[in-house]
Structures are given as structure tokens and as C-alpha cells.
Amino acid sequence: AQKVTQAQTEISVVEKEDVTLDCVYETRDTTYYLFWYKQPPSGELVFLIRRNSFDEQNEISGRYSWNFQKSTSSFNFTITASQVVDSAVYFCALSEADRDDKIIFGKGTRLHILP
Amino acid sequence: KAGVTQTPRYLIKTRGQQVTLSCSPISGHRSVSWYQQTPGQGLQFLFEYFSETQRNKGNFPGRFSGRQFSNSRSEMNVSTLELGDSALYLCASSLVSGALKETQYFGPGTRLLVL
Numbered sequence: 001a002q003k004v005t006q007a008q009t010e011i012s013v014v015e016k017e018d019v020t021l022d023c024v025y026e027t028r029d030t031t032y033y034l035f036w037y038k039q040p041p042s043g044e045l046v047f048l049i050r051r052n053s054f055d056e057q058n059e060i061s062g063r064y065s066w067n068f069q070k071s072t073s074s075f076n077f078t079i080t081a082s083q084v085v086d087s088a089v090y091f092c093a094l095s096e097a098d099r100d101d102k103i104i105f106g107k108g109t110r111l112h113i114l115p
Numbered sequence: 116k117a118g119v120t121q122t123p124r125y126l127i128k129t130r131g132q133q134v135t136l137s138c139s140p141i142s143g144h145r146s147v148s149w150y151q152q153t154p155g156q157g158l159q160f161l162f163e164y165f166s167e168t169q170r171n172k173g174n175f176p177g178r179f180s181g182r183q184f185s186n187s188r189s190e191m192n193v194s195t196l197e198l199g200d201s202a203l204y205l206c207a208s209s210l211v212s213g214a215l216k217e218t219q220y221f222g223p224g225t226r227l228l229v230l
Contacts, residue, residue, distance in 0.1 A: 037221075042223060043203055043205075043223055043224045043226070044205075044221055044222065044223045044224065045205060045207070045221035046221070047218050047219065047220065047221075050218060091158065093158075102160050102163075102171055102173065103160060103219075104160075105157055105158035105159075106157070107157045108157065108158075
């Protein structure tokens with residue numbers, strides 16, 4: 001069965017600190033996609049990244065970086081030098097190739113960046 | 116290019132009533148997906164429409180239905196509203212069908228409160 005676990009319900013860090021959001025997934029498929037979305041207080045989900053199961057290269061985009069490890073079924077997200085504008089709920093999601101492209105979301109991690 | 120728009124943004128209904136929510140995808144996008152977000156269940160996939168046909172459906176009762184028009188705009192209908200239907204309903208559009216093929220772009224959502 002497919003499942004996404006974001007064990008951290010809520011995290012608070014002081015501005016400029018680095019923070020890592022954990023995501024662990026379960027799937028029986030060999031072909032799948034992983035996503036991270038950001039949901040600011042306005043409610044709109046903002047796409048951050050999509051990674052397929054065959055690409056384990058870590059990715060960096062500005063202050064954001066993602067660490068994909070199939071061996072531990074994890075797809076963690078790190079924000080470096082956090083800023084107050086990073087405060088939001090972050091969702092990790094999984095979509096399996098054989099499951100009609102449905103996306104399964106984790107419960108989300110609420111991130112507070114304190115000034 | 117305009118983003119995904121959803122109307123209305125806020126809605127208050129009473130139990131037993133029905134409601135229709137509207138979603139206009141990004142111009143050129145033909146796939147529209149609907150999600151329900153509640154504090155308890157998180158983000159859950161409702162259904163996806165592509166070229167006026169329902170392509171996928173989540174595990175929701177028949178009270179939840181939708182349709183898509185020839186201009187790709189989509190409506191979602193919930194009949195016989197229950198208190199538990201209070202949620203943020205998010206719409207997402209993509210160029211073609213399925214999360215695997217294209218990035219989904221989300222609208223700001225419609226917040227429904229059932230009294």
C-alpha cells in the first residue's frame with residue numbers, strides 16, 4: 001500500500017537557522033514520483049519539486065535542497081538560512097505509476113520561522 | 116498567464132443543502148483535479164477530469180460529483196451536505212492528465228463551512 005509519513009507535525013526555528021523536514025514513504029512500485037508542496041497561510045499549494053524513483057541525485061535550488069534515499073525510503077527537504085517567509089505547511093506526496101496517477105499526501109509539517 | 120481560479124472563495128451552507136464549486140484552470144490546461152483538505156484527514160484526492168471525462172476517482176461517497184466543460188472549466192457538486200464536509204476544497208490543473216506527466220498547479224481553494 002502507498003503511504004507517506006511526515007512525522008514532524010510542527011517545527012519552530014529561529015530565522016537564519018537551517019531546518020530539515022522529514023518524509024518517509026511506502027510503495028510496492030518500482031516506478032513512482034515524489035513531490036514537495038508548500039502551503040502558505042493563503043491556502044494555495046505551491047509546487048516545489050517532483051522527483052522520479054530512478055533519479056536519486058540530490059537537488060539544490062537556492063536555499064532549498066532535497067535528499068532522496070531509496071534505501072531508507074526517504075525524501076527529506078532542507079531549508080538553509082531560513083527566512084520568515086518560509087513559514088508554511090509543507091507537504092510531501094507520492095504518486096505510483098500503476099495507480100492511475102493519484103497523489104497521496106502526507107499530513108504535512110507546519111513550519112514556524114521565528115524572527 | 117493567469118493562475119488557477121476558484122469561486123467562491125468562502126461558502127457557508129447548512130446540513131442537507133447542496134453546493135457547487137467552480138474551478139477555472141490555467142489557460143491551455145486540460146486536466147483538472149479536485150482535493151479535499153481537512154484537519155483530520157489531511158489532503159485527499161477527490162477526482163480528476165480530462166477532456167470532459169472523469170479519469171480518476173478517490174474514495175468519496177456518491178454525494179461528491181463533478182464535471183468538466185469543453186473549455187476545461189470544472190465544477191464540483193456536493194449534495195446533502197454533512198458537517199464533516201466542512202473543508203478547504205482545492206482544485207489543480209495540469210496540461211495533460213495525471214500527476215506523473217505534468218506538474219499540477221493549485222488554486223487558492225474554496226473554504227466550505229457546513230453548519
